[in-house]
Amino acid sequence: MAKEESGGTGVVLEASRREKLRKIIEMGIDPWGSRFDGQLSIGSVRARENEIVVGEPIAPPPPPEGQPQWRKPEIPMSGPTVRVAGRIMLQRRQGKLIFLTIRDWTGQIQILIGKNQVGEKNWELALCLDLGDLIGVDGEFKKTQKGELTIFASGLTFLSKSIETPPDKHSGLSDPELRSRLRYMDLVHTDGVMERMLNRTKILASIRKTLGGEGFVEVEGPTLHSVAGGAAARPFLTHHNALDIPLYMRIALELHLKRLLVGGMERVYEIGRVYRNEGIDQTHNPEFTMMELYQAYGDYRSMMDITEKIITGALDAIGKGYKIEWAGKEFDFTPPFARRSYFELFREKTGVDPADRDAVRAYAASLGLEDLDKKDPDVILNEVFEEKVEDALEGPVFVTDYPASICPLTKRKRSNPAIAERFELFINGMELANAYTELNDPDLQEELFRNQLAGQKEEDSMAKMDHDFIRALRHGMPPAGGLGIGIDRLVMILTNTTSIREVILFPLLRPEKFG
């Protein structure tokens, strides 16, 4: 071979594994395995501990003449014969015995391979095993002298070779970037990751069950939009070659679901990915999962009830009570959640009358907010709200009745057109859900699409004209309630996780440079 490229230990480690790979092939065994039937989950095997029958200890035979007694009393034991499959996590060699710890997605268990018990060929194979390899094991499930639940192997099946060196067997992966990048190894080696990701799946299933039980149907809207509407966010831009048109990745589900309301799908929801071309931090990933639902003939108050059902149902699904710990604090999700009006909270937290524009403006100035001359009074009001009120909301609390001008897709209160029938659900200062009584007046909607509020940046505005959506409303959309929940954040809260990266299997990372 030509001069080695500096590879160092890594090259040596791989060479050692490839040498074993070669030996396995020489033995006539496929190092990449094949179908393997009849195995039990390790968790279910461990649950069968009660089937192990323990007999009376048998005194060891007398030692040879002049030798001290060295054998321990033998305890006869028998247990069920089982077959399992998993990844080798630990390996302890002890002469003619090999102890392995293998893991599948339900747990870990110890395997004992004895040279004189397993047969020559299996022993030869066992000597070629590396940490990280996948094997199948047949054997009797019982205990060692130390009481460790163990499968005493009678047969080994090689299922797949691992060429890469696994992380440190004790400390695992700790670098946050590596954990996301090598998520496959993070799932294997970091405690709690598998459980959290599976809990995410359970939460999603629970939401579908809850909504199904309420008569909602799940649909799939388009993710490629020619108008990226329904939210205030910067979209990703892409292009369709055959049509030669620019397209945006969707930033919300809203406008197509409402079209379906027009079409007569009276209770409709979608759980799907949306894409926002914005910053990345502990609570933001460029692609994330939204749940939006729309209920004909409902309003934002109906949405509060459903929100509570979704959250408590999800807590039930992952086996948690309604009082949970998150970010070091306790939150009580026992319904009904608190309901507080936006204006009342504003007055309470700032001491300023939200209706007094000059006072609000003076207060904003005292907070150091800038460009007040150029901003709509409601934009200023909301900036103060976000600054002084939102972060202080422990929750869970429904904040209700928002200033209408910052809610261009929301129906106004009949008694006061300056107030929108909207709520947001906050927990510990974080927005978890957002709901409206949906605006279904096409003329007003068209006007609101045209009016970008003073002081709003274009990309932060929802003022994006969607002519087809207006046309749909002109055909008549039932009065309705609509709700959006950020699924990733919900999972974070329910699984006591403070980083969104910990609840997304493959968060966006800068591409790695190879070679």
Next chain:
RNA sequence: GGGAAUGUAGCUCAGAUGGUAGAGCAACGGACUUUUAAUCCGUAGGUCUCGGGUUCGAGCCCCGACAUUCUCACCA
């Protein structure tokens, strides 16, 4: 985008005031039939992120780049 910190073996980490690099795990060889982060003896493994500079001499000091983490701003 601003600020702070970090970048040393496959993984996890040490390397005071500058003197050409260390441990544990993993690997290789040996001993061991009830271990369990096994143990013991031995061996091998490094362009100290990259590029400049200062210096007789740089992992360490200076400048720059790149990357990551945390944080602030923006957004959900």
